[in-house]
Amino acid sequence: MNLFQIVQALRQGKIPPVREIPEPLVDAVAAAASLRGRWTPLSSVERVLAAFRHKEPDRVPVTPVLCSGARQITGISFPEFALDAEKAAEAYVAGFDLVGGDVLVLLLDLSVEAADFGQKILYPENSTPRPDHSDPCVKTVEDYGRIRPIDFSQARRMQEFVKLCRLVVKRVGLRGLVTGFVFGPLGVLSMMRGAEALFKDCVLYPAEVRKACETITGVLLEFVQAQAETGVPAIVIDTLYASRNGLSKELWEAIEGPFAREISRKIKENGLLVGVHNCGHDLYFDAQIRSMEPEVISFAHLPDDCVSERELKEKYGDSVTLIGSIPTPLLVQGTPREVMEACARQIEVFAKGGGYVLAPGCEYPPNIPLTNAFALVRAAEKYS
Amino acid sequence: MKGKDLLLALEEAVFNRDSASLESLLAGFDGSDVGPSEAIRALAKGMDRVRGRLRDREISIPEFLLSIDVFRQGLRRIARDACEEEPGEDRETRTVVIGVVEGDTHDMGKNIVAAVLEASGYRVVDVGRDVPRDVFLSALKETKASILALSTMMSTPLENMREVIQWTRRLYPDVKILVGGAPLDERIAAALGADGYAESAVTAPEEASRLVGKTRRAAKAAPVPKAG
Numbered sequence: 001m002n003l004f005q006i007v008q009a010l011r012q013g014k015i016p017p018v019r020e021i022p023e024p025l026v027d028a029v030a031a032a033a034s035l036r037g038r039w040t041p042l043s044s045v046e047r048v049l050a051a052f053r054h055k056e057p058d059r060v061p062v063t064p065v066l067c068s069g070a071r072q073i074t075g076i077s078f079p080e081f082a083l084d085a086e087k088a089a090e091a092y093v094a095g096f097d098l099v100g101g102d103v104l105v106l107l108l109d110l111s112v113e114a115a116d117f118g119q120k121i122l123y124p125e126n127s128t129p130r131p132d133h134s135d136p137c138v139k140t141v142e143d144y145g146r147i148r149p150i151d152f153s154q155a156r157r158m159q160e161f162v163k164l165c166r167l168v169v170k171r172v173g174l175r176g177l178v179t180g181f182v183f184g185p186l187g188v189l190s191m192m193r194g195a196e197a198l199f200k201d202c203v204l205y206p207a208e209v210r211k212a213c214e215t216i217t218g219v220l221l222e223f224v225q226a227q228a229e230t231g232v233p234a235i236v237i238d239t240l241y242a243s244r245n246g247l248s249k250e251l252w253e254a255i256e257g258p259f260a261r262e263i264s265r266k267i268k269e270n271g272l273l274v275g276v277h278n279c280g281h282d283l284y285f286d287a288q289i290r291s292m293e294p295e296v297i298s299f300a301h302l303p304d305d306c307v308s309e310r311e312l313k314e315k316y317g318d319s320v321t322l323i324g325s326i327p328t329p330l331l332v333q334g335t336p337r338e339v340m341e342a343c344a345r346q347i348e349v350f351a352k353g354g355g356y357v358l359a360p361g362c363e364y365p366p367n368i369p370l371t372n373a374f375a376l377v378r379a380a381e382k383y384s
Numbered sequence: 385m386k387g388k389d390l391l392l393a394l395e396e397a398v399f400n401r402d403s404a405s406l407e408s409l410l411a412g413f414d415g416s417d418v419g420p421s422e423a424i425r426a427l428a429k430g431m432d433r434v435r436g437r438l439r440d441r442e443i444s445i446p447e448f449l450l451s452i453d454v455f456r457q458g459l460r461r462i463a464r465d466a467c468e469e470e471p472g473e474d475r476e477t478r479t480v481v482i483g484v485v486e487g488d489t490h491d492m493g494k495n496i497v498a499a500v501l502e503a504s505g506y507r508v509v510d511v512g513r514d515v516p517r518d519v520f521l522s523a524l525k526e527t528k529a530s531i532l533a534l535s536t537m538m539s540t541p542l543e544n545m546r547e548v549i550q551w552t553r554r555l556y557p558d559v560k561i562l563v564g565g566a567p568l569d570e571r572i573a574a575a576l577g578a579d580g581y582a583e584s585a586v587t588a589p590e591e592a593s594r595l596v597g598k599t600r601r602a603a604k605a606a607p608v609p610k611a612g
Contacts, residue, residue, distance in 0.1 A: 199446035248444040365539035
């Protein structure tokens with residue numbers, strides 16, 4: 001990508017694909033932003049770019065990861081948020097305008113991909129959509145082999161998510177960095193089989209599970225491609241089961257690892273940044289880095305090879321940008337002051353040298369008041 | 385195989401999640417050589433060792449789930465062939481009603497906790513997932529349980545959990561309430577009105593024991609009402 005094309009993208013209000021820009025140029029821009037940030041406030045895009053290139057911006061970038069929680073602002077229901085991209089986009093942008101932040105993580109819910117593979121989904125009025133576990137798509141081990149690729153153009157919920165990406169990218173423009181999202185193939189399968197049965201199948205019938213992952217990944221690659229074409233500069237892959245809540249490290253690397261790598265490659269082919277989200281306990285930073293080589297990892301708990309946040313920063317802070325990790329229970333129950341104090345502690349540990357975005361460890365709890373989302377954003381401004 | 389060798393082999397079958405071995409060990413089991421309670425205790429010992437391996441990070445959840453399957457397979461087999469119902473001691477004070485509160489269908493954690501409590505000698509009444517308040521209350525009434533264990537992996541059903549706790553407090557004040565799940569910690573558990581919080585299946589039996597201990601101590605310490 002040459003300078004003319006970069007300027008053209010910016011004039012269209014789009015962040016150019018960072019990977020297609022010569023690295024020295026990206027570093028120079030990040031360094032210039034970092035320097036300028038000592039005297040004047042940066043734009044969100046400058047701030048995030050500096051942080052991603054491990055330079056210290058004017059302050060720590062922040063995202064409240066306000067997803068379906070934002071529907072409270074526009075007064076829509078969970079089903080409306082999940083099924084109507086226009087309404088979801090309106091909620092996202094309203095959340096961004098009201099609460100603030102530098103990054104918008106687009107996520108409808110974790111049932112999007114499974115729904116298009118034929119899993120029956122329940123859409124409660126007051127909670128997140130979920131699979132109907134009484135009627136799983138994959139009822140037996142043999143059913144793994146019966147999963148067929150779907151026509152992506154007819155994949156209603158994934159298409160709706162792509163539309164959401166397009167709408168939010170357009171409306172937010174250069175005011176913030178908007179990311180896409182894809183659930184890893186094992187996650188999608190867990191929606192279609194049930195996590196418990198899937199986990200056991202991974203040990204007893206790994207070949208069958210891998211075969212299903214292969215079929216699903218084929219469609220996920222189309223999903224990622226379609227998201228990339230909307231102008232999102234980064235896509236997050238959710239590999240929840242690469243943690244102690246999921247499979248052993250070896251098993252995860254053997255089953256989902258290769259497919260996560262394919263998805264990551266597809267994202268990178270489009271010049272986009274790769275993010276990984278994993279809110280499991282003792283997550284496998286090392287295995288996920290080996291598999292996906294992400295620029296960013298969003299986490300809720302410490303990885304299995306670190307005993308403290310300081311060790312996490314020392315071990316991985318130079319190679320990836322860390323996003324996190326204000327605990328969900330604190331957001332649910334804590335006072336804004338307690339949330340801000342937790343943010344201050346994390347900023348103190350993680351912010352030095354860039355490579356950090358302050359955020360909750362997982363999606364902002366969708367049914368609680370937004371007070372603590374404000375506290376999170378305010379903490380980034382106050383304590384950096 | 386007989387006597388102590390059989391007990392050891394049963395324990396190993398659970399520990400090694402060896403369903404086929406368990407099946408052959410219990411073929412023809414009638415409780416005449418080794419009593420059903422002894423056999424169940426051997427299975428439970430296997431589960432306890434597996435729980436230790438999970439705690440020490442030597443195995444992960446899928447392997448643990450497979451051991452649970454073998455453990456339950458053994459319980460079913462013994463109950464069928466030797467007419468054993470449940471381990472007998474302290475039954476009334478050791479019944480646990482467990483379920484996932486309404487609004488959530490994630491039940492893997494609940495299932496694991498149910499199994500480890502069962503292996504630790506509790507009679508477990510599993511009311512399932514996405515369970516309305518009244519189902520919990522009916523189960524408490526019917527079983528005279530001493531512990532109610534509630535789970536959710538989502539933050540959205542926390543209000544439902546609070547409601548179940550409040551009604552339980554009102555109707556069954558002696559029942560101890562244990563909660564667990566991703567959006568919870570000790571502080572939220574206390575704020576919701578629960579007596580205890582189990583961070584994971586590894587700690588659940590100890591936390592349950594602590595609560596039962598509390599009940600027993602409270603019962604012992606309570607003044608005996610005078611007749612008339």
